[in-house]
Amino acid sequence: MSRLTGTVRGRRGAVVVASRHRPGGRPESVGGVRVALGLVSGAVAIAVCAVLVDRFVLGAEWWQVRHTVTAEPVTPQREVGPPPGPLAVSWERTTRTHHGSVPGFDGVAYAVAQGQLVTASGRGLDVRDARTGGPRWSYRRSGWTLLGWASTRSRLVAYFERDGDRSDRLLVAFDALSGGLLWRREGTRPAAVSRTTLRWPAGSDVLLTTDEPRRTLFGVSAVTGRQVWRLPLPRGCRLAEGGARPSDGRETLTALALECAGGDRRGRLLAVDPAKGDVRWDRRLGSEESPDVSMLDGVTLASDGTALRAFGDDGEQFAAWAGDVCGDAMCPGVLAAGRLVVVYHPKGAKRGATRMEAVRVPSGRVEWRRDVPAYAALTQAGGEVFALRPRLSERLLPAGVDIVEPLDGRTATAPAPFAMNPDLPGARPWLAATGGLLYAAVPQAAPRPDGATRLVVLRGGLLGPGPAELDGVPAADWPDACALLKKPDLAAARMPGHRSAPAYASAGGVRLPHPVSCAYEPRHRDSGGAADRPPLADHRERRTRDPSASPSGTASPSNRPTGPGHEEGAAGGFTVSVRWTARTDQAASRMLDALQATQAQSRRRRDIGADEAYEIGPTAGMIALRVARCVVVVEADRPPGAAARLARSVAYRLRAPS
Missing domain, CATH: 2.130.10.10 (YVTN repeat-like/Quinoprotein amine dehydrogenase)
Known part of the structure; x- marks a missing residue:
């Protein structure tokens, strides 16, 4: 049983006040207050901790x-x-x-x-x-x-x-x-x-x-x-x-x-x-x-x-x-x-x-x-x-x-x-x-x-022996783009019946003596013995585009040749371009690396036979390669694998003694 205790003293004596106690002698009202105070203190502590964590940890x-x-x-x-x-x-x-x-x-x-x-x-x-x-x-x-x-x-x-x-x-x-x-x-x-x-x-x-x-x-x-x-x-x-x-x-x-x-x-x-x-x-x-x-x-x-x-x-x-x-x-x-x-x-x-x-x-x-x-x-x-x-x-x-x-x-x-x-x-x-x-x-x-x-x-x-516009490289050091493929190379790539069209370039006031780009076109269409393909200039313009003019460096499907003679797997046109001849091998390597770094898709090729080579674009239609001081780009969409075969021949010709 609980005990009654407590006394209040007034002017005329003492008055006894009754208060219930738990068996241990602690008043129940005081215990409830303490529990409430404990809950409030805990909530304040949690809030303070959250503020301190946000300020001194998350925002520190x-x-x-x-x-x-x-x-x-x-x-x-x-x-x-x-x-x-x-x-x-x-x-x-x-x-x-x-x-x-x-x-x-x-x-x-x-x-x-x-x-x-x-x-x-x-x-x-x-x-x-x-x-x-x-x-x-x-x-x-x-x-x-x-x-x-x-x-x-x-x-x-x-x-x-x-x-x-x-x-x-x-x-x-x-x-x-x-x-x-x-x-x-x-x-x-x-x-x-x-x-x-x-x-x-x-x-x-x-x-x-x-x-x-x-x-x-x-x-x-x-x-x-x-x-x-x-x-x-x-x-x-x-x-x-x-x-x-x-x-x-x-x-x-x-x-x-x-x-x-x-x-x-x-x-x-x-x-x-x-x-x-x-x-x-x-x-x-x-x-x-x-x-x-x-x-x-x-x-x-x-x-x-x-x-x-x-x-x-x-x-x-x-x-x-x-x-x-x-x-x-x-x-x-x-x-x-x-x-x-x-x-x-x-x-x-x-x-x-x-x-x-x-x-x-x-x-x-x-x-x-x-x-x-x-x-x-x-x-x-x-x-x-x-x-x-x-x-x-x-x-x-x-x-x-x-x-x-x-x-x-x-x-x-x-x-x-x-x-x-x-x-x-x-x-x-x-x-x-x-x-x-x-x-x-x-x-x-x-x-x-x-x-x-x-x-x-x-x-x-x-300063080098050549003009400053070519970084001191003599213009005669540039190879002829149309001489980088011979008839046996075209036959090995299953493109024997192609004719070439050279393109020249100038740097500042210096004109290079040899073609820097060579566009190859089939001599005849396959549509029942049709005559020679006439729009060579248009195709050459498409094929000699700058390979880094777009992130992929490849022609869009809408620009690719269609119609008779351009079925899947048939031999199409292709281009060989001498993009740069540097003063040293190291300078040419840096130039090729800079080219591939501007392309959205670029993959290293180690089977071309060049010092370095990259496959550029979503398909294997463009190969950029370096042999010694020369950087060359080969573009060929058809038949599949033609660009790699042609690039191997170009690398071989560049290594061969003149």
């Missing part, structure tokens, strides 16, 4: 950040590129494509400044010595993707978003030379990040940011991470995000594309002083589309599909090219010797026509213009313009570099020691020149399936 820097710094000084570089003539590789590096949670921001971007080369990709930042390629500092965050970066004076700032949660944003600021961490800021959104360069505007030690509706512009100190000014955008307007390059900037001026509602829905270009947040000028454009913006030293370029427009620092338009002259990418342009040099596609010209034009600044007077290859990128240094051409020549393998004199357009050409396909997805081709070096970045398909961007740093090479 020590496990998700890989950050290296340096205390080594760096040598500044002079603003000058390599001299005219052959080019050699100083150093190179490949950066793999990173596919994050945000589509369109999976490219790789580069910049050269203060003696350093910065590589920005979805994986993070990698900063190297621009002269040697040696590592200096880097920063990566596991579970986060870098979607933008900005640079101003001696500060570099990276913008990250957590994978799977775009609302979780982070700005991280670094000392540009050492990589030392300056500050972090959460929740801030950069203003108008470019998908092409991953850059967003900054200047005068101020970063430009915006709010969620993109209707207000903020200035954030790159030194402290604190907001220093606020600028509401014009009524009914907001920052454009749709363009590949919706903004660009220099240290003293930033240009941003605006999308505006209302009666006049044309795009607008707003120029802002990044130091104070003052509007310098505001201009209407000609289309509702978001323009691409590019800023040079004193010139702002904007392309919106209706025209390419050039504005001076005061906002006055001094030049314009009407029409969709830039296509899918911003027109390459540089400012050199007081002239704006741009490359564009003239309105109304035949498809693929490309023109370079020099315009005097600020008068807008055209000083010269000429037709040029479809340059993939431009840069300037030391008063010279450097232009990257996807092909040295239509039928040759290497890319080319033109050095253009901005005063009159005179050009010197040299082969680049790599191959490129500008149509590959990922990073756009990029070019920069400083310190006597030329920096070129091009997309490649390898490593497959996602690909990468290849950075090649070039210096002036040694």
Whole structure:
């Protein structure tokens, strides 16, 4: 039985109060309170543990950040590129494509400044010595993707978003030379990040940011991470995000594309002083589309599909090219010797026509213009313009570099020691020149399936006995493409009744004396003794295409010959092309490797008898091979296995003494 106990003392005596106790003597009401308190304490402990785990484990820097710094000084570089003539590789590096949670921001971007080369990709930042390629500092965050970066004076700032949660944003600021961490800021959104360069505007030690509706512009100190000014955008307007390059900037001026509602829905270009947040000028454009913006030293370029427009620092338009002259990418342009040099596609010209034009600044007077290859990128240094051409020549393998004199357009050409396909997805081709070096970045398909961007740093090479346009190799060293197969070789490949048609090539002002390509066609059709096949020229044009003009490098089914005489297994036409003759075996090997790296499908062949060979494309219809200094491509779709048989004969003829 339970006992009754308890006494309350008042003024007149004691009053006994009854209270039930458990057998152990503990009151039941007190025990219930303790149980409740225990449950509350447990819940609080669990919540605190969850917060601590999220902050100090899941969100901790020590496990998700890989950050290296340096205390080594760096040598500044002079603003000058390599001299005219052959080019050699100083150093190179490949950066793999990173596919994050945000589509369109999976490219790789580069910049050269203060003696350093910065590589920005979805994986993070990698900063190297621009002269040697040696590592200096880097920063990566596991579970986060870098979607933008900005640079101003001696500060570099990276913008990250957590994978799977775009609302979780982070700005991280670094000392540009050492990589030392300056500050972090959460929740801030950069203003108008470019998908092409991953850059967003900054200047005068101020970063430009915006709010969620993109209707207000903020200035954030790159030194402290604190907001220093606020600028509401014009009524009914907001920052454009749709363009590949919706903004660009220099240290003293930033240009941003605006999308505006209302009666006049044309795009607008707003120029802002990044130091104070003052509007310098505001201009209407000609289309509702978001323009691409590019800023040079004193010139702002904007392309919106209706025209390419050039504005001076005061906002006055001094030049314009009407029409969709830039296509899918911003027109390459540089400012050199007081002239704006741009490359564009003239309105109304035949498809693929490309023109370079020099315009005097600020008068807008055209000083010269000429037709040029479809340059993939431009840069300037030391008063010279450097232009990257996807092909040295239509039928040759290497890319080319033109050095253009901005005063009159005179050009010197040299082969680049790599191959490129500008149509590959990922990073756009990029070019920069400083310190006597030329920096070129091009997309490649390898490593497959996602690909990468290849950075090649070039210096002036040694002069050879031959012309610089052929990398110093004498033109007589090139083999005759039509002499690489004899009648017994055609008979062994079950193609005895073929006739050949030679094709020649030039590099710069040098014409090669021997055919570089030889197209073979059946002499007769199989349809009841029909006459000789007439459309040889058309077939030769199809067969002598550049093997890296498309990712697969093979003809589409719709382009393959059909009709009588082209049944499955019947012998068709084929082509043998001498794509390059290098100075050394090692240089030829690098060129063949660069070719296969630009192909979506490439497989090593060890049964051809060449020093190296690759099968390119979904079928065995194209074989690229190297024997000593020569790189040759054989294309034959029918009968099956014909390309390999012909390639073995070509390898044998190249090895045989002349």
